[in-house]
Amino acid sequence: MFFHRLASLISWLISPIVVAPAAYFFVARFGFRDDPARWDYFLLLFFASTVIPVLLIYGLKxxxxxxxxxxxxxxxxxxxxxxxxxxxFLGYELMQQLEAPRIFTGILLFNAVNTVLILLITLQWKISVHLLTLASSIALLYIQFGTVVFWFMFLVPVLMWSRIYLKAHTFMQTLVGSLIGFLVMFAELKWWIGL
Structure with a gap:
């Protein structure tokens, strides 16, 4: 019972609607501290990554x-x-209207592109969106801040354990979600920003 509750807590604390906006907050707050519009960028990302998904899933439930x-x-x-x-995609267009730095437009553009990828995978197989979101958020932070963020990697096996323990995913579904999440987002943002 204790381990089940622990696994459930971990799954909620390191869920997509928590992890993604936390990463966006760090990028806006510490990566663009001199940009007066940084909170506009963050709010748009927050609505797209947390508010709308929560309302959508609540409504569907x-x-x-x-x-x-x-x-x-x-x-x-x-x-x-x-x-x-x-x-x-709508968020990407709005972010373009704000003339935001490319990392912010890239987040929304590639969230849309990568969701299409998840959709295609979902037709045949169940991939861990929890792990994909965590790993892609780490990739985003790495692009912005460098290797200092790699200590976040310890969350990957912790989240893998919780998802597997709860029988929400198999080991391969969590591993593939992690690998795709990090490698794809890293490659996309690196290309988009032109590093």
């Missing part, structure tokens, strides 16, 4: 389209993922 807030069943993930593709 309310009308019975998903069975739980983690969307455990692969077949139920298609609609919310499709909506999030649109949300991120």
């Amino acid at each position: 309310k009308i019975g389209k998903v069975s739980d807030y983690n969307i455990t069943f692969r077949e139920q993930r298609f609609l919310p993922l499709l909506v999030m593709v649109g949300v991120n």
Whole structure:
């Protein structure tokens, strides 16, 4: 019982709706401290990564389209993922209107692109969105701040354990989510920013 509660707590604390905005906050607060519009960028990212997904999943749960807030069943993930593709593309266009630094436009653009990738994978297989989000957030922080953020990597095996313990994913689903999350986001942002 203790380990089940611990695994559940970890899964909620290191969930996509917590991890992604935390990473965006760090980028805005510490990476662009001299930019007066940095909180505008953060709020747009926060709405796209947390507020809208929470409202969407809550609404889908309310009308019975998903069975739980983690969307455990692969077949139920298609609609919310499709909506999030649109949300991120719209966010990208709004971020362009703000003339934001390329790292902020890139986050929304590649969140949309990578959600399409997750959608395609989801048609055949269940990948861990928890691990993918954590790893891609670490890649984002690495692009902005360098190797100092690599201590966040200790969260990867911790989250893998919790998802596997809860029987939400297999080891391979968490491992592939981690690898794709980090490598794809790193390559995309590195290319987009032109480093």
